[in-house]
Amino acid sequence: MRISARADYAVRAALQLAASQDEDEPLKAEAIAEAQDIPHKFLEGILGDMRRGGLVTSRRGGNGGYRLARPAASISIADVIRVVDGPLVSVRGVRPPDLSYTGPAESLLPLWIALRANVREILDGVSLADVASCELPAGVSALAHTPGAWANP
Template structure:
């Protein structure tokens, strides 16, 4: 699985908004500066996030962007799906749309299992979890394994 720059930037922008939620909207410029995201690229991402119901935009002197729901109610998966589509795809298709024959027949089961694990992690972690640094135990346990940090 590959996390695109677009998805990474979207999650970072959403986290910045989650951290600022009590103080009001943030401008795209403020988010871009705080997270070192190219401003023009971020504008497109924020528009996708607005259309996808993750953020709301407000015009005017005190305008900017804010989360459309509480940070606890927005998962990392929600943000990634809005900007990149399905969490796991194979050649641009969702696993249930695939079929394999012969020795590759059970490959579909592998892709579905991969998707289930990705969903379990990304749907199980909210913006609030990441901002607070309090990740679910299962996620923390996976990351605690030293092998998780190395590239074979």
């Protein structure tokens, strides 16, 4: 699975908003871009997608900026990725349930579906609040600390 730059930037921007959720003033896009080292113009497009997707609200003007539309604990990492990139797992742009294979490739379909289910389980099960507080769910933390988890075979 590949996490696009767009998805990475969106999650980082959402985490910056989650960290400031208790502040009175909304965050300006410039401040988010600077804090997370995200190109400002690229971030503006991402924040627009997140606004249209119901994850953030925006306010114009001198005191304007962005806020999360709901508590960080109720927004999963998957929610953010889906809003900016679409489905979490697809094969050639097609969702696994819409695929069919024959012959020796027939068992690929359940493999792709299992992959999709596991990705969804992890990304739907981790909220912005979990990441922002550095308190990942135990199962995710255990997977991350598995020896060789990030190493190429």
